[in-house]
Amino acid sequence: MKPESIGLGLPAQTLGEHLRTRGMTRRSLLQYAACTASLMGLSPREAAAMAQGLEKATRQSVIWLSFQECTGCTESLTRSFSPSLEDLIFDFISLDYHHTLQAVSGEAAEAARHAAMKTHAGKYIVVVDGSVPLGEGGIYSVIAGMTNAAMLAETVEHAAAVIAVGTCAAYGGLPEARPNPTGAVPIAQLVKGKPVVNIPGCPPMPQAMAGTLTHFLSFGKLPELDALGRPKAFFGETIHDRCYRRPYYNRGQFAKGFDDEGARRGWCLYELGCKGPVTYNACASLKWNGGTSFPIQSGHGCIGCSEPRFWDRGGIYQPLPAPTKKRGRVIGIAAAGGTVLGAGAAVIARQRAGQTGSTEPTQE
Structure with a gap:
């Protein structure tokens, strides 16, 4: 198998076409859009636009990076129920890299990350949970021979947006608490020139994560944020x-x-x-x-x-x-x-x- 094909599998068809092949009717899509729009405080007109956007979109490539964290954010995502985790991964997005949920490991996992970055340059979303340690050159957390800071910089270079999930990623969280021995910092401090959404919480709410991804997939932009970069809807x-x-x-x-x-x-x-x-x-x-x-x-x-x-x-x-x-x-x-x-x-x-x-x- 070529590295370019590992972990991908994005269909050429639109999301609407893909959902119909899995037995999801247009009515069901409208109901989901209406529910999500309601959660996010959007009008019925915007709910219809969300459904239309979802139907015409292709599955969103997502690269999930896990740094100084406890896996609680992923545990929260698995509790997503509208859509469920299975629906979210297999229908709405293509989760091309995730340490906990991916089937492959080692070189194959890193090949999947690089393949997604190359194939969907400028379009993929990077989700990050956990803070990034900068102390002692970043040696406190290393993945595939790379410090967290180096992997973050490489991965977000051609990303469309970055979503920092959990308080550790959004603000530094527990790792940054005094006396902060690892030199932990939040994601927004390191990301340059990319929009960053903070979805804090220990753990964050699954609806906030799923809703933010759905909004981006539907409208091609991030939801309205507050002064701390959090979606105002939640x-x-x-x-x-x-x-x-x-x-x-x-x-x-x-x-x-x-x-x-x-x-x-x-x-x-x-x-x-x-x-x-x-x-x-x-x-x-x-x-x-x-x-x-x-x-x-x-x-x-x-x-x-x-x-x-x-x-x-x-x-x-x-x-x-x-x-x-x-x-x-x-x-x-x-x-x-x-x-x-x-x-x-x-x-x-x-x-x-x-x-x-x-x-x-x-x-x-």
């Missing part, structure tokens, strides 16, 4: 905005311990360190494992894992500023604090990018 509101325990907060009913009467009644976990008011993510509305639950519903406060440097901001169970009778004002102060921290992180990211000659995340 990171436009705080956990607190959508939390079903919000009424208890408004009434001043707070659990004092994880096993007290208030906790058993489902009262607000604010005083137990919940970071929902300053954390932007869609956990409370989309939930996890097919919409089954999310951490707060399971009885544990939000730890703020989709925000920059959440490991270094103090104890997970350390409460935010104590609520008062003017609870709306307290939430406003907390949210403003989160906004300021986020804006500060964005400024730092831009300064770092300037120091390394890279560009900040952009979108069309």
